[in-house]
Amino acid sequence: MKTIEKKQTITFRKISAFLLIIVAGIFASCEGPVGPPGMPGEDGYNFVGTTFEFTGDFTPGNNYQMFFNFEDNGFDPYESDVILAYILWTNEDGLDFWRPLPQTEYFPSGAILEYNFDFTGDIPNERIVDMSVFLGGDVDLASLSTDYTLDQTFRVVVVPSDFISLADVNANDLNSILNSSNIQLKSLGAIEPGSFIDTSLEIK
Structure with missing residues (x-):
């Protein structure tokens, strides 16, 4: 057994x-199959954006409008990205105060001046081609003091749309974007207006 x-x-x-x-x-x-990698943790960045700054003049010669061509400057934002533009409104005690565009100035006469911006989207290719900042409103632009037209400085920030919707930021506050721990901003530096015939801007 x-x-x-x-x-x-x-x-x-x-x-x-x-x-x-x-x-x-x-x-x-x-x-x-192995899934896609997860989002970076607290020590990393969830998003990558681009920022640049330029100073220029609004004149009858450029129809009170300044342009920036992205492709000509080696920058190729997606059509789904969000473009945020800010104007340097004043400088007090060495501190810059930025306001988001559009920004409106009201005159005692009742006339209105508006600083605004737009951009051109190439939807079939899912790219943004260029952008411009311009003067508008019902005020006679030719009658404006040079305080409103010359040496106007703008800061542009291009970020993924998900950053605006998911990150805890205030798009109306430039510092909220710049100081966010969720994004790494690549700077193109300061640029200066190029030819308004080909509507391009060149990096310094």
């Missing part, structure tokens, strides 16, 4: 080992 029991025990162990191999093979075959 002991010999038979020993043989039965050996047979049972062989069957168990065989079943374990089959089960392991089934689980291995059910394993899918």
Whole structure:
């Protein structure tokens, strides 16, 4: 009897080992492809954006409008990106105060001056081609003091749309964007207006 029991025990162990191999093979075959990497943690950045700054004049010669061509400057934002533009409104005690565009100035006469911006989207290619800042409103632009037209400085920030919707930032506050821990901003530096014939701006 002991010999038979020993043989039965050996047979049972062989069957168990065989079943374990089959089960392991089934689980291995059910394993899918590796998923995409998760979002960076607190020590990393979730988003990458681009910022640049330029100073220029609004004149009759450029139809009170300044342009920036992205492709000509080696910058290719997606059509889904968000463009935020700010004007340097004043400088007090060495501190710059930026206001988001559009920005409106009201005159005692009741006339209105508006600093505004727009951009051109190439939807089929999912790219943004260029942008411009311009003067508008019902005021006679030719009658404006040079305080409103010359040496006007703008800061432009281009960020992914998800950054605005997911990050805890206030798009109306430039510092909220610049100081966000969720984005790394690549700076193109200061640029200066180029030819208004080809509507491009050149990086310094």
